[in-house]
Amino acid sequence: MTRSGSGSLPRYILQRILLVIPMIWVILTLVFFVLRVAPGDPVSAALGGRLNEEALDQRREALGFNEPLIVQYWDYLSSVARLDFGTTFSDNQPVLRVIRDNGGATLSLTLASFALALLVGIPLGLIAGRYRDTVPDVAIRLFGILSYAAPVFFVGFLLQIYVAQPLGLPTSGEASPMTAFTVEPVTHIMLIDVFLSGDPTAIQDVLEHLILPATTLGLLICGVFIRLVRVNILQTMQSDYVEAAEARGLGRRRVTWHHAFRNALVPVITVIGLQFALLLGGAVLTESTFNWPGLGNKLVDYINDRDYGAVQGIVTIFAVAVVLISLLVDIVNALIDPRVRY
Amino acid sequence: MRGLLKALARPFTDTVGLARWMLVIGIVITATFVVLAIFAPWIAPYGFAESSADGVRFPKAGPPSGDHPFGTDRLFFDVLSRTIWGARTAIEVVILSILLCIVTGVPLGLVSGYYGGWLDRILVLVMDALYAFPSFLLAIVFSFLLTGLFGGTVLAVSLSLSVIYVPQYFRVVRNTTISAKEATYVEAARAIGASDGVIMRRYLFGNVVQSVPVLGTLNAADAILTLAGLGFLGLGIQSTDAAEWGHDLNRALSDAGSGIWWTGLYPGLAIVLLVTGLTLVGEGLNETLNPTLRRRRLLPVVMPPRATREED
Numbered sequence: 001m002t003r004s005g006s007g008s009l010p011r012y013i014l015q016r017i018l019l020v021i022p023m024i025w026v027i028l029t030l031v032f033f034v035l036r037v038a039p040g041d042p043v044s045a046a047l048g049g050r051l052n053e054e055a056l057d058q059r060r061e062a063l064g065f066n067e068p069l070i071v072q073y074w075d076y077l078s079s080v081a082r083l084d085f086g087t088t089f090s091d092n093q094p095v096l097r098v099i100r101d102n103g104g105a106t107l108s109l110t111l112a113s114f115a116l117a118l119l120v121g122i123p124l125g126l127i128a129g130r131y132r133d134t135v136p137d138v139a140i141r142l143f144g145i146l147s148y149a150a151p152v153f154f155v156g157f158l159l160q161i162y163v164a165q166p167l168g169l170p171t172s173g174e175a176s177p178m179t180a181f182t183v184e185p186v187t188h189i190m191l192i193d194v195f196l197s198g199d200p201t202a203i204q205d206v207l208e209h210l211i212l213p214a215t216t217l218g219l220l221i222c223g224v225f226i227r228l229v230r231v232n233i234l235q236t237m238q239s240d241y242v243e244a245a246e247a248r249g250l251g252r253r254r255v256t257w258h259h260a261f262r263n264a265l266v267p268v269i270t271v272i273g274l275q276f277a278l279l280l281g282g283a284v285l286t287e288s289t290f291n292w293p294g295l296g297n298k299l300v301d302y303i304n305d306r307d308y309g310a311v312q313g314i315v316t317i318f319a320v321a322v323v324l325i326s327l328l329v330d331i332v333n334a335l336i337d338p339r340v341r342y
Numbered sequence: 343m344r345g346l347l348k349a350l351a352r353p354f355t356d357t358v359g360l361a362r363w364m365l366v367i368g369i370v371i372t373a374t375f376v377v378l379a380i381f382a383p384w385i386a387p388y389g390f391a392e393s394s395a396d397g398v399r400f401p402k403a404g405p406p407s408g409d410h411p412f413g414t415d416r417l418f419f420d421v422l423s424r425t426i427w428g429a430r431t432a433i434e435v436v437i438l439s440i441l442l443c444i445v446t447g448v449p450l451g452l453v454s455g456y457y458g459g460w461l462d463r464i465l466v467l468v469m470d471a472l473y474a475f476p477s478f479l480l481a482i483v484f485s486f487l488l489t490g491l492f493g494g495t496v497l498a499v500s501l502s503l504s505v506i507y508v509p510q511y512f513r514v515v516r517n518t519t520i521s522a523k524e525a526t527y528v529e530a531a532r533a534i535g536a537s538d539g540v541i542m543r544r545y546l547f548g549n550v551v552q553s554v555p556v557l558g559t560l561n562a563a564d565a566i567l568t569l570a571g572l573g574f575l576g577l578g579i580q581s582t583d584a585a586e587w588g589h590d591l592n593r594a595l596s597d598a599g600s601g602i603w604w605t606g607l608y609p610g611l612a613i614v615l616l617v618t619g620l621t622l623v624g625e626g627l628n629e630t631l632n633p634t635l636r637r638r639r640l641l642p643v644v645m646p647p648r649a650t651r652e653e654d
Contacts, residue, residue, distance in 0.1 A: 022467060026467055026470075027471050027475060030475075034483055034487055035483070035486075037487065145618055145622070146614065146618065148621070149563070149567075149613075149617035149618040150617075151567055151591075151610070151613055151614075153588075153592070154610035154613060156595075157591060157598055157606045157607075158607075160598040160599075161601070171599070276476075277476035277478075277479075278476075280478065280479060281476060281571070282478075284478065284479075284482070284575070285571055285575070288575060289595065303486055304576065306490075315479060315483055318479055319475055319476070319479070322474065323474055326474065
């Protein structure tokens, strides 16, 4: 790109970062007020019946629920700014410890399924787009639609009945109790810890637990990749520079690989970032289906306990993470593709 | 009237080959589910919460048989009946939530785009924040709130779904309003003294709502999945109030270990079919109504063979 293009890059990044701050503020405000308008008092909702009235009152005082709403709001905002996401009400744990204990499981599940989806989805999307309206295109598109249309818990259910039972694969948790007991928690991410332990039976056990949940979630994201890559290929194949390349007499194959595919994959990076939000929803459901000890599963447990503190903390972290990831994606995208900066 | 019929037929007359087939199949599937939903009391052999007939209790988790073609579940309910009644719940929730989106998103978008200024800035910021929020998480948070307020009713779930989709309607309407209000016909209307209200209702409204049907069908597919997801997590409609596929699948999952497949397979297939149908309709409409996609479709036909090809 020209000098003016590269000159505007820092400004673009700065602008983008400045836009994130009001966005996070609005999201935090939303989370706070939505959870505060909920009927009933949060402390007795989570602990009612387990503590007497006096102890409940002490808890309320300690958590600041007797303060005016605006003071609570300010406390919430300032503690989030200090990266303190509060404590859970039902089991009185810092939310950050919940994240540490359960975040690893979510991370390994999502990364494994992402890898699977990229490996399957991108080649299929390229084929479908390149050979538009042929039999492979129709078959791949149908697969894409079905993988989107099938809810993850239904895919999980089918895998449990028709794959797990004949093969004897585990359908619950991320490791058998024996493995969980023997492997030392170094990073609190089971997948890494087990490789650090170097015990082959433990490694096999953990991978066997991972395969079905990762396939379930991977299928969901795979459908998105297929649709996206296909449409991008269709658009780039119609673009002026592909026509220009053809006009210069370049062969069909060279044009497809060097001109169309490469440019068609640039927007994929953006969408990968945006898919993080979809992935999160899918992860919550997958974890619930396979009883996977991740954050989504934990969130659902806390919701059923009506634990406002935990729900607020976990949702806040999720939301902030999504905004920051989309910021990161935009910056990476601007570095790769100069056209984005304008 | 003839104009309306022509507009309705356009997706068919303008498409060829694959796109038309996808549209037709999608419409057939969707229409089937709508019929099931409307006539559920007559089509379904039993009620959704009926566990006995003529004083005889249904078998517990009985496999498919003559009396119960899809079997019965652990709560003695007939799976076929619950699958059919589930269509009614799904269609009710989807229609209600999309109507809620339209009645809030379209006017807000019109006003925001037409007047601009600080109101526009604030609305855009709030809507962008809602849009940036992971949608399923947003649905979970709002259903946490709303089912607490109203209980697990159709209205509560529809409201929490509409919160997810409203930003899209707002954005589309706002952006088209901004470009449409500069058009000559609007200027002419203003010149002859039309008030802002009249311009928005009579001149802009018809132009900016054109993309709403496509958005509606695409969101409908997503709404079915979100509804089922909430039901699966136990945050949606309670199973004694209505039959809901997601919640039924949640109960079926605990049976999977003992090899009971019929309690989960049928509600699951219903979700897959309905979502596929709606997606096909949405994509078909998109390919015919969206000018960028449509032009590309016709381009290879209109263009004469390129000179470069012959030199090749």
